[in-house]
Amino acid sequence: xxxxxxxxxxxxxxxxxxxxxxxxxxxxxxxxxxxxxxxxxxxxxxxxxxxxxxxxxxxxxxxxxxxxxxxxxxxxxxxxxxxxxxxxxxxx
Numbered sequence: 903x904x905x906x907x908x909x910x911x912x913x914x915x916x917x918x919x920x921x922x923x924x925x926x927x928x929x930x931x932x933x934x935x936x937x938x939x940x941x942x943x944x945x946x947x948x949x950x951x952x953x954x955x956x957x958x959x960x961x962x963x964x965x966x967x968x969x970x971x972x973x974x975x976x977x978x979x980x981x982x983x984x985x986x987x988x989x990x991x992x993x994x
Contacts, residue, residue, distance in 0.1 A: 905930075910933075920932055920933070935983075939979070
């Protein structure tokens with residue numbers, strides 16, 4: 903995979919925390935994973951907005967179910983990250 907070096911400005915305290923967490927994976931890998939995660943969440947938000955425009959707002963029950971599923975996906979992501987594995991279809 904091709905990579906490109908960029909310069910970003912990050913608050914020093916946040917950088918210290920990230921470096922401590924990133925440890926063996928390295929800062930670049932940690933930041934790339936975080937950016938992919940954010941990009942995916944933004945895409946989901948766009949899809950959600952489009953679906954609401956097309957089909958109307960969610961009921962409170964549908965909204966609760968969606969947030970529960972997102973919590974489960976976040977937990978699975980955390981487990982995979984901790985185990986250092988990727989599931990089928992998961993971004994590298």
